[in-house]
Amino acid sequence: MKYSKLFGKTIKETPSDATLISHKLLYKGGFLRESTAGRYYLLPLGLKVQQKIQKIIKEEMDSAEAQELITPVLHPKALWEETNRTNSVGFELMSIKDRNEFEFVLGGTAEEMLVDLVRKFQLSYKDLPVNLYQFSIKFRDELRARGGLLRVREFLMKDAYSFHVSEEDFKKEYENMKKTYTKIFERLGLKTIIVESDNGYIGGEYCHEFVVESEVGESRFLVNPDGSYAAHEDVVKFVPEKKNIAEKEESLKEVEAVRGKTMEDGAKFHKLPLWQQIKDVLFVDEKGRFILSIIRGDYDVNETKLKHIIKAYQLRHATEDEIREKIHSEPGFISPVGIKEIVKKGIEIIIVADETLSTVKNSYGGANKKNRDLLNMNMGRDYKPDITSDIALAREGDLAPDGSGPLKEKRGIEVGNIFQLGFHYSSKMKGAEFTDADGSKKPYYMGCYGIGLGRSLATIVEVFHDDKGIIWPESVAPYQVHLIGLDMDEAEKVYKRSLKTSEEVYKSLLAEGIEVLFDDRDVSAGIKFTDADLIGIPYRVVVSKRNEGKLEIKRRDKGETEFKTLGQLLSLVSH
């Protein structure tokens, strides 16, 4: 490709809202332009990179024996109603009617579409397992889009859905996909950490994000020193340090108390450690149940864990009025002790205690009355939780479940995810069954596997750049060689004997099947070099009269310049 003819050349300015380096560099380098917030044009350079990513994903998915197909963009809304996802999805759905008033949604994922397809066939256990994937545009009506390709409203996604006779069989495919994803990201040049994650309303233990460590990532996770345990902050398990469990249980005592602004003020007031406090957080779920979650004062309640334990979709904090009028307690002074006896008649309240409370004796905290605290509260003796479980938000410094540690907090960009769907969709969608060996009909056990292509593209730039521009890994570079012609107008007379002209080098490279971007413009060497650094193609090759018959070759990721013949260049460049 001649750069003079390329649509989408470099530019000095960046959009005013661009904060991410990937956004700035992809914009300046001529890889993309925004249409409306979160919706992008990929220009020829950008699309080339995305196509290379797509090819790598396709090759690996095919070699893992997944089969590619394609579903319509508009999903019949009726399918989403079958699974009740019109009410429960975490991203806003956009819906649209056609002229016949038939209603569709713009899919954010395609579980219903795939299940609807598969149930059109009379599959038997012999046809299974099958893993079906597609590259298709997905829509997320995000409240806010970040500039650039990391969080957008419309994007190309590789989504795959596997169908199995059993959970056992699914687990094999899960491992297969875990390996496949690892290989895909390796080929993209990305080092991924496999992070245990929350599987939302579906639950289950098979749910992992593939995360690339990055300061600008939105995924927060904790990881142990050797990296063998990594989990999203929502789901991290840990071993809480035992505190004063050897202490004798003192008798319960009600005392005067004053609240400050923080938990620490309470600790100061009583001159007792923070961890000896009981932290009480009162929630209301979507069914109107009150959930009193209690936890050691030095930890916070993890709402994700709490939701799973009480099987709730949504939690909100109880209001001060609710605390007074329905619970008959006092904001800031809630206590599990005796609370079930004082709540208004007909109000359901569930006490969920975090396991950290088993590591302390003689806790202190509210007394369900204004400016009164209890000292020496002991679980089992003074209050009996309905549920005792892990509802804590782990902290940096905690120990991993295997006792290794300390856990360290990291941030990263989620580039892919794999998770079980189990029977969630197949049980809700009538007829999503296969015929088993014994002739009986059984629902499919399912799994799901996604990769965002644009986000992967942007992540590569976040990882591979310097202050001059992008440094594309060879596997996804839009071109392999950035050929720069200098002294082009003198070429005819000067090069005749000593060196081929840049035009000739260009043709020779093309003839060898090498992808070349040829900067044939009539601009200064300085501009050409700056643009080459910004665009980030792996090999910069300069043809100039000063180079005495040799090509000046510089790898974008290295400092030194080498002088080689055309033959030597050809053997260097992968093609």
Place this chain on the structure above:
Amino acid sequence: MKYSKLFGKTIKETPSDATLISHKLLYKGGFLRESTAGRYYLLPLGLKVQQKIQKIIKEEMDSAEAQELITPVLHPKALWEETNRTNSVGFELMSIKDRNEFEFVLGGTAEEMLVDLVRKFQLSYKDLPVNLYQFSIKFRDELRARGGLLRVREFLMKDAYSFHVSEEDFKKEYENMKKTYTKIFERLGLKTIIVESDNGYIGGEYCHEFVVESEVGESRFLVNPDGSYAAHEDVVKFVPEKKNIAEKEESLKEVEAVRGKTMEDGAKFHKLPLWQQIKDVLFVDEKGRFILSIIRGDYDVNETKLKHIIKAYQLRHATEDEIREKIHSEPGFISPVGIKEIVKKGIEIIIVADETLSTVKNSYGGANKKNRDLLNMNMGRDYKPDITSDIALAREGDLAPDGSGPLKEKRGIEVGNIFQLGFHYSSKMKGAEFTDADGSKKPYYMGCYGIGLGRSLATIVEVFHDDKGIIWPESVAPYQVHLIGLDMDEAEKVYKRSLKTSEEVYKSLLAEGIEVLFDDRDVSAGIKFTDADLIGIPYRVVVSKRNEGKLEIKRRDKGETEFKTLGQLLSLVSH
């Protein structure tokens, strides 16, 4: 690919609404399934064919120096309002709002998106011409979808938009694209006729459809004997035969008349030829203007031509009430003679005469009164049209503009189209300008070039099939070899010395990079042969103990069977 594992196997039944052979065969062969009317899943086999079509188009577009990019699916509605296309497009637009009440349309084409993109850049005449193309999903909210892929509501389209400094420069690209399209369709195995077509509200002479002759096509066109002139029925020009123009003009005479059900009844009543009649058709356009179109009785008015001449978007027939109350004439007896004098005050009426009326003298027809006709009407003497032009619908048998003939009517499937956009979009969209050599800003002169991939796929099946199934051209076949293993359970003991097992042949072919569908099922030879014929892969290769060490090879498009070695097979099959 092992057929036992393929998702989407053959089936005997066809959908109840399937009438097109391409729909039936693609359904039965396991290439597609319908989601909702006009929206299809492409199954693995179907997607493979579409991807081959896509690859051929991409190769030819790239080699024609067009540049691929991709636009968002959701187009800001504001852009379509800039060009007033929200009101004027021929297909129904679907629109949708996001959570912020921002309105989008689902694009049926992407002119506005491309112009909006290009105007984000400060292009100069040096950057031009540029031809930008994409493969993207297009939406048409059709009132009725035909079953199968010929007329759908959602489809993958290759659409290209070129930007030029002038009409002159555009014409070169138009020829370039005409050649490119011809080559693309040749490579797809399709013989296309380049048919002059109507360019709708844009007009201009550069508008052609690429049509594949087919009984099931919706494009009707006329073509001269050597194929050098082909035009869509809406735009066919022709040389009308001269009738009685040598005759002396007789004096106008009003007579008693009775109307039958057809024009021919009038001819019978007056015992005069049909061509001597004047046919009057009264339309009302979107501005409320009355248009009296008159034409020789043996021809019909071509509304497309008429609209262009009077620059109207929409025409409807005047009602009987309007004819009586506003025109003060009589349904069935309208006449151009004196009509301007009798219409109600304030009513605008335009008389448009077809050129065929110059080929007759002494015409007869209505007298603007019930049961009264005029004889011997002569244009110029008795009535003066506001416009005389070609507004006739050509008929089979007419002569082409160059006098060749007779024109023959054909039907075909439009698989691609190319047309000028001129300044239509760039003049309506502010800032769609380049900087010319003299520093002045000028609007782009534009062209547009489309190919429907799914329709091309279905057309290939309409052309290449027999009563057993599809016969894919090698260029687009989902696989090159359909390998059939017979006696597979006996393979181990029988084949040891004489022949490789089918599994071994499969692996050898794969190792050579040949695309193989391997029917490894435990079903009868008959079922395997029937399925192979239905699916239509070019080479059927049978491994059987009966074949004494050779492979039985049959081309899907030929009758005879040959026996060859593996080496001979490899040299046969393109890869």
